[in-house]
Amino acid sequence: MGAGHGHALHVHGHSPVHRAPAHLKILGLLGFMLLVVATPGHWHSAFGLWLALLLTVVVVARVPFRWLLPRLVVEVPFVVFAVLMPFIAHGPRVDVLGVAVSESGLLAAWTLLAKGTLGVIAGLTLAATTSPPELVRGLERLRLPSALVQIAAFMIRYLEVVADDLRRQNIALASRGFVARDPRHWPVLAKSIGALFIRSYERGERVHLAMLARGYEAVGERPTPSRATPDGFVGKAERRRRAGGPSRHDNAADEPVWGRAAGERPVDHSPGRMPS
Amino acid sequence: MHVPDGFLDAPTSLATGTVAVVGVGLALRGARRELDERTAPLAGLVAAFVFATQMVNFPVGAGTSGHLLGGALAAALVGPWTGVLVMSVVLLVQALLFADGGLTALGTNITLMGLVGVGVGWAVIVLVRALLPRRTSSVVPAAALGAAISVPVAAAAFTALFAVGGVADVPLGAVLTAMIGWHTLIGLGEAVITALVISSVVATRPDLVYAARPLLADRSLEIRTPEAVA
Known part of the structure; x- marks a missing residue:
């Protein structure tokens, strides 16, 4: 269990x-x-x-x-x-x-x-x-699809944050005298799970926006791996090149694509890159 | 609910592993439509949420408690494909980082709780949603029924796998009856909790509930002038 x-x-x-x-x-x-x-x-x-x-x-x-x-x-x-x-x-x-x-x-x-x-x-x-980051790198070396590796990496990175959110909600409930004893208390627990979902989802959106603000691009099927940084963050020169160059539009597929294409260097899972 | 190593024989485990790989591959394609390029951060956070949710103990009485499995809940909240991905990643991380559920049984666990749990849950949600009035609140009974049905169906699927690759010569009729009987009760608990969680999210952020989005589009802005109010 x-x-x-x-x-x-x-x-x-x-x-x-x-x-x-x-x-x-x-x-x-x-x-x-x-x-x-x-x-x-x-x-x-x-x-x-x-x-x-x-x-x-x-x-x-x-x-x-x-x-x-x-x-x-x-x-x-x-x-x-x-x-x-x-x-x-x-x-x-x-x-x-x-x-x-x-x-x-x-x-x-x-x-x-x-x-x-x-x-x-x-x-x-x-x-x-x-350690969890080593494990993520291991999964990547085993050629797990990069989308799955990224989801697992984000999950592991934010697990403690989400668990702490839940802990704070429990402390807030307990400090108001709440003790879950029987099924009559389920609505309270369920509301806290609902609030936790909204917080987690909104955090996911903020994380994505913050990544975009730091130059993250959903790298297309034809990426330029030598210029894009390993985990999809694109450098200043590359952004300038893409903004001006004709390569930008012929590359713009309608279908959204993953943040990193297969065959690139492994994702850097060192902490501190991601905002919370 | 996590199947450990050795519960099913090696050929059955390899077969469910293949089913899981195909299912997750399809989910990877489908999830792009549900979440676009935000998939990785959002699905990762939702996976962390499902994991944290399974830590919440719901007291049943007499000192026992249970926790949510979350298949139908994930399907209703983030859609079936992302739901399958999220549940699969949760099971993968639980197997590798927490030794919860065997690694050779990972395919079985993903097939049962990911593919069957989320898939059946979503099918029921879509069906019930089509029968009920087109209101966002209709998602609540739909998700409840999805949870109530998906849990015993997953238990029946487990019994079927046990019949094929189980290691003991047990009377299958009795196992099926016990598994379905017990999991119908668990499914009722799951249904109540899923309904309560979905209704709390629908009340505040209906736009975040994937199953409610088609109903949301129907709502139009109502402008009330003073004369109309009076």
């Missing part, structure tokens, strides 16, 4: 795992998890091997187990499902502690728990060793 996390899980460190390029870590996680998912449930020793491999990475990355263990709770809803499995599944029954349970259901429950837990530990290790 998505509840309860306000900020990214990055744990600062200098281990080889922290230094590894993010796109290799994402590919590594994906490959490892595909192997784990494809492992048949009755290959118990294989799961031992996967766990040993994973724990080696965790130790090398110096991610504290005290940090890791409480965060396994994201699994809980599916643990409940897994625990029910032996009782509802078909097939021959076996006795466990005097209770007849389905043999195939028992195997399925074990498989779900083993694979799910390996997945959460591996995912947490990636999150702990990779």
Whole structure:
């Protein structure tokens, strides 16, 4: 479930795992998890091997187990499902502690728990060793469409700002004596979500206007990558050239285009470029 | 609601991954029409909003609480294509930065909560909107019904995937009944919250609600002269 996390899980460190390029870590996680998912449930020793491999990475990355263990709770809803499995599944029954349970259901429950837990530990290790901007760069190196990378970059950049907006609204409600106890209080919470949407949307418009004011242009399908700065901000000389040159109008497609075309240099995700 | 790694077998996960890639590719094309070149900053902020919204706990009683899934809400607020993009990016970031939902199950999660959740929600919204009077307030029941229907439909889609690629030999009829029964309740909660949120936005900024825009164009400026008022 998505509840309860306000900020990214990055744990600062200098281990080889922290230094590894993010796109290799994402590919590594994906490959490892595909192997784990494809492992048949009755290959118990294989799961031992996967766990040993994973724990080696965790130790090398110096991610504290005290940090890791409480965060396994994201699994809980599916643990409940897994625990029910032996009782509802078909097939021959076996006795466990005097209770007849389905043999195939028992195997399925074990498989779900083993694979799910390996997945959460591996995912947490990636999150702990990779900072959000590195992750965005990694996605870009993996050739994720640039529009998606940009949306993810903006989301990550403004996540804390929007979460802070929400926190301030909650403080304002609490200071007026509001405590959400039962569904009768939903209208108040929903109004605060509505206000949060308007604030977020208007912030998005302001961010876009401020970007335009700093020379951002929706770069066309035929951009001049050598002159435009990496993230679509166009330099003064280039703006002058475009304003005067004939190339401006033959390039003006009716269809709006993304702020950056494929094949250019990666976006600079360093903070401080964007207004808030 | 986030499916973890290993819940569905590898072939099914790869298949849903392919469906998700095609769906998000279509959404990328469609979203350009909905938001033009402002897409990146606006969709990014809306994604941050959906993420923050999922942190708001709605008390149900007896110490339990739930949170919004937001598929139908996103569809009503920013349109279906941008909605799919926003939900997909939220799920991607949750999988990579918060280990919430497995990376191999990302395709499944995007298919269920992004494509099915937003798509079904939007289809219902358009249908209901066409049946109701052409007023901006008609968007509220439309979005509520969209939320109420999209959640159990996504649960049914999950059950179908589980029937194909599930790892256990469980009676599917029972799973389907339990999943749909439970998610109909969740869908009702989602419907109430979605309606309340949409009605609060429609009351103040109807121009920001994508589903209300065609209705907004119908309104004309009414000029009241003193004689007419008297």
